[in-house]
Amino acid sequence: xxxxxxxxxxxxxxxxxxxxxxxxxxxxxxxxxxxxxxxxxxxxxxxxxxxxxxxxxxxxxxxxxxxxxxxxxxxxxxxxxxxxxxxxxxxxxxxxxxxxxxxxxxxxxxxxxxxxxxxxxxxxxxxxxxxxxxxxxxxxxxxxxxxxxxxxxxxxxxxxxxxxxxxxxxxxxxxxxxxxxxxxxxxxxxxxxxxxxxxxxxxxxxxxxxxxxxxxxxxxxxxxxxxxxxxxxxxxxxxxxxxxxxxxxxxxxxxxxxxxxxxxxxxxxxxxxxxxxxxxxxxxxxxxxxxxxxxxxxxxxxxxxxxxxxxxx
Amino acid sequence: xxxxxxxxxxxxxxxxxxxxxxxxxxxxxxxxxxxxxxxxxxxxxxxxxxxxxxxxxxxxxxxxxxxxxxxxxxxxxxxxxxxxxxxxxxxxxxxxxxxxxxxxxxxxxxxxxxxxxxxxxxxxxxxxxxxxxxxxxxxxxxxxxxxxxxxxxxxxxxxxxxxxxxxxxxxxxxxxxxxxxxxxxxxxxxxxxxxxxxxxxxxxxxxxxxxxxxxxxxxxxxxxxxxxxxxxxxxxxxxxxxxxxxxxxxxxxxxxxxxxxxxxxxxxxxxxxxxxxxxxxxxxxxxxxxxxxxxxxxxxxxxxxxxxxxxxxxxxxxxxxxxxxxxxxxxxxxxxxxxxxxxxxxxxxxxxxxxxx
Numbered sequence: 001x002x003x004x005x006x007x008x009x010x011x012x013x014x015x016x017x018x019x020x021x022x023x024x025x026x027x028x029x030x031x032x033x034x035x036x037x038x039x040x041x042x043x044x045x046x047x048x049x050x051x052x053x054x055x056x057x058x059x060x061x062x063x064x065x066x067x068x069x070x071x072x073x074x075x076x077x078x079x080x081x082x083x084x085x086x087x088x089x090x091x092x093x094x095x096x097x098x099x100x101x102x103x104x105x106x107x108x109x110x111x112x113x114x115x116x117x118x119x120x121x122x123x124x125x126x127x128x129x130x131x132x133x134x135x136x137x138x139x140x141x142x143x144x145x146x147x148x149x150x151x152x153x154x155x156x157x158x159x160x161x162x163x164x165x166x167x168x169x170x171x172x173x174x175x176x177x178x179x180x181x182x183x184x185x186x187x188x189x190x191x192x193x194x195x196x197x198x199x200x201x202x203x204x205x206x207x208x209x210x211x212x213x214x215x216x217x218x219x220x221x222x223x224x225x226x227x228x229x230x231x232x233x234x235x236x237x238x239x240x241x242x243x244x245x246x247x248x249x250x251x252x253x254x255x256x257x258x259x260x261x262x263x264x265x266x267x268x269x270x271x272x273x274x275x276x277x278x279x280x281x282x283x284x285x286x287x288x289x290x291x292x293x294x295x296x297x298x299x300x301x302x303x304x305x306x307x308x309x310x311x312x313x
Numbered sequence: 314x315x316x317x318x319x320x321x322x323x324x325x326x327x328x329x330x331x332x333x334x335x336x337x338x339x340x341x342x343x344x345x346x347x348x349x350x351x352x353x354x355x356x357x358x359x360x361x362x363x364x365x366x367x368x369x370x371x372x373x374x375x376x377x378x379x380x381x382x383x384x385x386x387x388x389x390x391x392x393x394x395x396x397x398x399x400x401x402x403x404x405x406x407x408x409x410x411x412x413x414x415x416x417x418x419x420x421x422x423x424x425x426x427x428x429x430x431x432x433x434x435x436x437x438x439x440x441x442x443x444x445x446x447x448x449x450x451x452x453x454x455x456x457x458x459x460x461x462x463x464x465x466x467x468x469x470x471x472x473x474x475x476x477x478x479x480x481x482x483x484x485x486x487x488x489x490x491x492x493x494x495x496x497x498x499x500x501x502x503x504x505x506x507x508x509x510x511x512x513x514x515x516x517x518x519x520x521x522x523x524x525x526x527x528x529x530x531x532x533x534x535x536x537x538x539x540x541x542x543x544x545x546x547x548x549x550x551x552x553x554x555x556x557x558x559x560x561x562x563x564x565x566x567x568x569x570x571x572x573x574x575x576x577x578x579x580x581x582x583x584x585x586x587x588x589x590x591x592x593x594x595x596x597x598x599x600x601x602x603x604x605x606x607x608x609x610x611x612x613x614x615x616x617x618x619x620x621x622x623x624x625x626x627x628x629x630x631x632x633x634x635x636x637x638x639x640x641x642x643x644x645x646x647x648x649x650x651x652x653x654x655x656x657x658x659x660x661x662x663x664x665x666x667x668x669x670x
Contacts, residue, residue: 185493186494187598194576250500
């Protein structure tokens with residue numbers, strides 16, 4: 001397939017931000033961004049302004065996910081357009097500030113790319129999170145990253161879903177990319193997890209540099225996992241959890257879950273099985289922060305997305 | 314060693330949620346409270362959710378670490394409306410399960426914890442000569458094949474002992490890892506359930522008169538803590554636990570072994586001269602306490618055979634000073650034969666004192 005007639009031209013990616021501490025207890029991002037604020041040599045690339053930024057400093061200081069409300073759910077149109085004031089929850093005020101600096105969301109002035117660094121207690125490895133299946137620039141970047149870190153894998157989670165998509169801090173940018181690396185407990189810094197995140201970011205910035213230099217990226221396909229359904233823990237009438245992720249499912253992110261497979265185990269040892277129509281690929285299995293969001297794991301379905309050729313205009 | 318006779322362990326307290334985000338204990342206690350398990354053969358078990366406010370918020374603590382509030386000083390301090398919640402709670406728990414150091418205290422306090430460190434199952438206690446705790450340890454080691462079981466000893470006198478388990482006449486924490494805080498892993502919960510079951514089974518057997526033979530057990534005695542390298546001004550950490558040390562709790566750390574890896578990739582090595590055993594490697598809650606890892610010496614400790622007192626029988630104590638005092642008291646009351654027996658025991662235990670004290 002030739003690319004010369006079907007190349008999408010993008011403006012150069014001139015303004016790039018790297019967000020850490022959107023959740024104050026996800027330590028890889030906090031540590032990396034603080035490091036780069038002190039000395040940003042590692043993240044500099046020709047022709048790009050790369051800004052490292054701590055999005056939720058109060059939560060980082062307390063080493064907690066958030067202070068009033070989850071910052072990574074706070075970038076809704078309603079919040080961003082609300083009249084500003086001290087009575088607003090801290091994270092909503094923060095979202096408005098971030099929108100002003102890096103946005104406004106949806107406008108031509110918004111940052112070109114924002115990488116948002118996260119950790120998870122789930123065994124997700126190095127996961128890239130894609131918000132739109134039509135973002136060819138991001139698809140090409142993810143294709144590049146996957147090739148660069150092979151044979152290690154880098155699953156891509158597509159959160160495009162009418163109900164399950166959420167308003168992230170990175171969504172302020174034209175091309176938002178989430179980096180979710182685990183497993184790592186909240187509040188803990190593991191050197192292997194830290195290094196993995198660092199390597200993925202290096203490749204991402206290399207891609208941006210190559211793109212800005214005029215390199216044309218031919219059409220490609222990217223295998224993704226499209227989010228499908230949120231699965232809560234079984235609960236009693238008072239809302240208390242009555243079963244845990246089954247040992248057969250624990251740590252099996254991205255592996256197939258077939259109808260009839262064990263899914264939960266009650267406290268007295270009974271197995272509860274998956275009763276969906278077909279095979280799904282669960283992820284965010286047993287993420288600590290999602291107990292309060294009524295999510296034990298999320299199911300996904302495999303899909304192959306096509307990205308057209310891209311080149312800097 | 315001569316057999317030691319000890320009072321029955323008739324009142325047991327099982328505590329969870331002392332740290333509200335260490336979920337195995339929280340779930341175990343919740344289930345027990347739901348099923349109202351209390352009276353079991355030969356023992357009464359009180360089940361306690363230690364820090365309900367922290368549990369409700371799924372946090373380690375709300376104002377101050379509850380598991381540092383059980384020193385004599387804190388337990389006897391005044392309470393005002395400005396007193397942190399956890400200190401008020403520690404005094405409540407002391408009333409419920411203690412008072413610490415008094416004859417009314419629970420016979421055994423077992424406190425359930427999780428750690429992000431790869432420690433398997435550890436019993437943590439302040440004494441290396443509490444035979445009840447050490448026999449329970451050995452029993453658990455023999456009964457539980459799926460997980461390593463170890464005993465950690467913090468050498469502190471009772472009034473300085475700061476954790477909940479020090480409130481009982483006998484006590485220890487059961488610490489199981491690795492598990493992220495705020496998460497319940499089914500395998501870790503099963504392990505804790507089994508540990509608690511086996512412990513209660515031992516107590517049941519002991520109380521019903523079963524003798525337990527003596528022997529030797531390995532104990533890790535805490536020597537020192539090691540903090541992260543920190544930035545001079547900000548006090549932020551400047552290195553992470555080295556990949557070659559991460560998850561290697563209880564693997565001997567030798568001089569010059571890697572300990573930290575700085576963010577610029579440099580390896581920092583162990584500069585101590587004595588090889589020691591690391592544990593609590595990269596425990597989340599200890600960053601704020603300035604602890605990256607703890608170091609221990611391993612020793613072999615002899616434990617005597619033990620059995621519980623029969624009805625009417627008076628337990629023998631191994632402290633030679635106490636024994637001599639007792640001897641003097643009893644001497645006048647015992648008939649010739651009985652007194653002779655006591656003298657024989659007294660001589661034997663003197664010669665054994667060096668071995669197990």
